[in-house]
Amino acid sequence: MARIWKFGDSVNTDDILPGKFAPFMAGEDVFQTFAFHYIRPEFAASVRPGDVLIGGRNWGLGSSREYAPQALKKLQVGGIVAPSFARIHYRNLLNLGIPAFEFDLTGLLEDGAEVSLDVQTGVLTHAGGTVQLPPPPEFLREALAEGSILAFFKKHGRFPGEPA
């Protein structure tokens, strides 16, 4: 089982990883330990691989810095579910292979809830039942199967969905 970490609206890239803990400042090996340092100081030490983050509107607004989602990738976050994502951040998530689902779960699940999430089908199972999240488009499922768009490109030399 994975647990839910619940956040509010407009979580920005500085909330996810404050600029002063960027890899080149905090160190390549440890910067992820500062994820959500100010808004959820306990997060980095207690998050488990596969845990699911749920947020409100406009998740990931702010800078195009890629090390914010990289910190989450290093912590092996299993997915992020929010009704809307900031555009550049959304791309960064998918390029790095962090499943992102556009859906509002904030009214349904509480922080700490136990769930399991099938990232391929978008089915999220919780104590009260299941939710079908909008599954990622075929294009992205292909990429996620290889880990990320970056990994897919590295392996195949093309983007998902392109003729080989």
Place this chain on the structure above:
Amino acid sequence: MMGRMTNPTPRPQTMAEKILSRRGTHTVYAGDLAVVEVDQVMVVDSIAQSFIQRMQQDLGATPKYPERVSIVIDHVAPASTVSVAQAQKEAREYAAQTGVRLFDVGRGICHQVLMEEGLARPGWIVLGSDSHSTTYGAVAAFGSGMGATDIALAAASGKTWLKVPDSVKVTFAGDLRPGVTAKDVALEMIRRLGADGATYQSIEMHAGDRFTRGERMTLANLCVEAGAKAGLVVPGGEILTAYGYDIPEWVYPDEGATYVQSIEIDLGTLNPRMSAPSEVDNVFDVAQLREDLRDVHVDQVFIGTCTNGRIEDLHAAANVLRGRRVAPGTRLLVIPASSQVMEDAMADGTLLTLQRAGAVLGTPGCGPCMGRHQGVLAPGEVCVSTSNRNFIGRMGDKDARIYLASPAVAAATAVMGRVALPEDVPGQGEVA
């Protein structure tokens, strides 16, 4: 397979749908995913190191089409610290090794330089590692900003993946009154749409034959401040052909295309606008702010940036400043957007006019726009800037306040030492 492969009954398309269909493999509409050819990839100095790392270490790739990649050293140019100098040195070495274009210190701001060099053209797709890459929409190119991995993937493959955006249609009606500029129009558009009003979307601007290329750049530049992926100005009249661009017939949006929102801006009713701290959509009439800020001394005025650092912007400032002096205790920084702008302004005497008025001239580039060098603000200072972002801490200390305005309003403010309109400057309109 992604998207629709066949399209039995073609539906009318927006300009974004047109370009992404043409540069992709099949006809696409809003919501579809498309893999498209990229005509130019632009990398700025501050992201060059990450870009090179992605290319060499993560992808083990070299640029597929070196002539389609440009590196521009503009954000902190000349270098301000040893580590910045080192990063720029690596960028130069990388360019020399791979054959990608390099525009070095002093050539100017990335967006201005690409435009001047003809590296953004109607119907093209141009990706930049800088959010204001929407600027290329001025010449009907689909310009969009992306992070280091996307930019590296585009350089390595010659392509990118995109979700085809919904479009917002903005129609301009009537004519601007004297003293009202494209910057004021852009700020009004952001006010109407809001800072996240066009997130994921493309703003399609129907301007007819109004606005020069430079003015169109100002409009497209600010579209990202409404969250937009692209800001496309529909080519009209002879505006672009006069600059030598070929405009393909297919680039125009179809009659009856689908828009998620349509707004109309009546240019004839607009007054000069100003964006107050610390959100770009916090837009007011300058006349109102002038009253509210009557007793507020302005410490710094900055005229420059990819929004308003072009020759016509320097002319507008010089017209207000000719024969006058910047107010005591106010600093006026003027940074031409490119070496070409600087040369033109030198040749026609504009720089002399500005210098005589007390302006401080800087190397073409971004200058203090992002608060890294050349004029950062101290706590409590007030700045009126022709740039595009007034976020907390953007130009220096977090307790400094930034107001965004047109070059004419910025120049008037410099003379008066407080927020002012050109007509407030004594003797304005007389021949100096």
